[in-house]
Amino acid sequence: PTLEKELVPLYFGWFVMKRDEDTLRKTSHDFLEQLSNFKPFRKRLQEYGYEDKHKLDLLKYFGKTPNILHCTTKYCDYGKVAGSEEYAKMEAVKKGYSKAYILHITALFVTPRTAGARVELTEEQLTLWPQDAEKEVMPKDTFPKGSRAHITLGTAADVQDVQTGIDLLEFIKLQQSGGEKEDLGEICGGKIYYYENGMWMLNLSRKIEVKTIFSGYYG
Numbered sequence: 001p002t003l004e005k006e007l008v009p010l011y012f013g014w015f016v017m018k019r020d021e022d023t024l025r026k027t028s029h030d031f032l033e034q035l036s037n038f039k040p041f042r043k044r045l046q047e048y049g050y051e052d053k054h055k056l057d058l059l060k061y062f063g064k065t066p067n068i069l070h071c072t073t074k075y076c077d078y079g080k081v082a083g084s085e086e087y088a089k090m091e092a093v094k095k096g097y098s099k100a101y102i103l104h105i106t107a108l109f110v111t112p113r114t115a116g117a118r119v120e121l122t123e124e125q126l127t128l129w130p131q132d133a134e135k136e137v138m139p140k141d142t143f144p145k146g147s148r149a150h151i152t153l154g155t156a157a158d159v160q161d162v163q164t165g166i167d168l169l170e171f172i173k174l175q176q177s178g179g180e181k182e183d184l185g186e187i188c189g190g191k192i193y194y195y196e197n198g199m200w201m202l203n204l205s206r207k208i209e210v211k212t213i214f215s216g217y218y219g
């Protein structure tokens, strides 16, 4: 028997394995580079605090990138966050811990705050998704379970990683209300859409699959 009780991690999530992580970072790099040079993007730079028609280097703008690319399921802060002990004790979490999963990325997005990848979870993966993940950050709205699932690719100066999932829900909210997005053609193997307030989304014509391990991050 161990002397200490089990530790709750900083967060639980799917961690992208090295080879796929390198590829995903490269895909993100290409997307940010191409979007920076994309005329319709350069015409709408005010939301980024730049003058229109100038060039904004998004690679520099999103200078902060996570050490390990991952899709957070539950942020626990070592047990301080409400519901984290319960989450850690869930049967699905215990069973899934240290197992391999393939995540499907369906879109890449950029806002004046964050750059991220939208993740579409399978039924099995949804068993690891907390019931209240969406309500936690947008209590007034209703979303299909798993809507917040994402991989943070980069954040602007002074922006926390947690913002990426909130930005993604903002996109989904706009999609739910229908209409406002503008189809601006194809770049980087997908269709690029402009929403509003500096929000851009690239819907990939082929989903990107990444190999991951479900685990806890202890810092």
Ligand code: A2P
Pocket (backbone or CB within 6 Å): 010, 011, 071, 072, 074, 075, 151, 152, 160, 161, 162, 163, 164, 165
């Ligand atoms: P994300 O999952 O969007 O990348 P930190 O470095 O700030 O301690 O965060 C560690 C990880 O946990 C990050 O990946 C971050 O965001 C995620 N995270 C931080 N705070 C929260 C929160 N309140 N809810 C959900 N995820 C969070």
